[in-house]
Amino acid sequence: MNTSTSPSQRVSRMKFLLVIMIFAVPIIAAALLNLSGWQPNGKAYGEPIVPQRNLQQEHVQIRLADGHAWAWRDTSPRMTLIALAGPHCATHCMDALTKMAAARITLNSNMDRLRLLYVGQAPADAASNGMETYWAIGSDVNQQLAAYRPSASDTVSALLVESDGTTLARYPVGFDPSGLRKDLQKVIH
Template sequence: MNPQSRKRVQLVAVAGVFLAPMLIAFGLHLANWQPTNKRNNGTLIQPPQSVAADAATLPDGAAYHWDDTEFRWTLVVIAGPDCAAVCEGRIAEAEKIWSLMTQKATRLRLAAIGVEATPALREKYPRIEFVRSDSAPLAKLRPTTPDSATAAIVDPAGLLMLRYEAGYDPAGVRQDLSRLIR
């Protein structure tokens, strides 16, 4: 093989090394394949709905603002009708998620809607803010099944981003939050 054809083969080989990953990626895109570990566990709300204008209140009558000036995300537990044991379990799971976030925990708020803020619950779960809200986007997420609860994630700007159906996996919620909070 003469030097000129050897250089051509080397050029084609180098071009192949750089073009092959792009061709593979294009083929995977055409096949609509996505890696499973990059998908959300919750359902993305399209388009995100604003709850920032909602006139939510805390049990003491103070206003609760979904848009947070400290740039914190909010995990909201939304109780269904006659929610008792399941709601308390979901609230306990929310506190556990908060504690597992370690350094990122300061960037996460916890809220519960539709749960009566009894003194016993407020003492047992001090990180939970029991909120009264009439927001239409949040009301749509309220389960109709008795003794059930759903969850949602609200971003720091007050946009409803993700929702989790009744029976959601708290590990999936924590995984989504750890991706969102950097």
């Protein structure tokens, strides 16, 4: 019995090992990166809320201007962008709210997958400037969102909430509206 291999068998074995290596190396590299604690981190403009909160499970109550309670779980899966205004929402606050509503519009056919909720004292000219067309206006009954509300006058911050009520990201005072728009386009598709 001859145990030597022919040159063609050696070439076949090398090709087979090469194919195995092509598939194994990325898997091994990913496992090593994961074990070392590295995780891929895409560019997000909002700040992650850690630990995450579920506003539905915490029974955060928002009372709308018409007296109804805000339903965190909608009839269809839709995210909610909550605008939390500081005292005396005026020019700067309204500008940010307008840009937030415009970010929703840029979602085009997916804009129905995002609800806009304004929590706080409505601006004096909310009815005349069309704000009520885009925003549901409500109040935080038990002040459970007070930690996210800005204290400075004429400012606004925002929270992005998943369709099940889980808070995903916070956009503090002075956030970049174009960054918010980019984040919305990533998560709503």
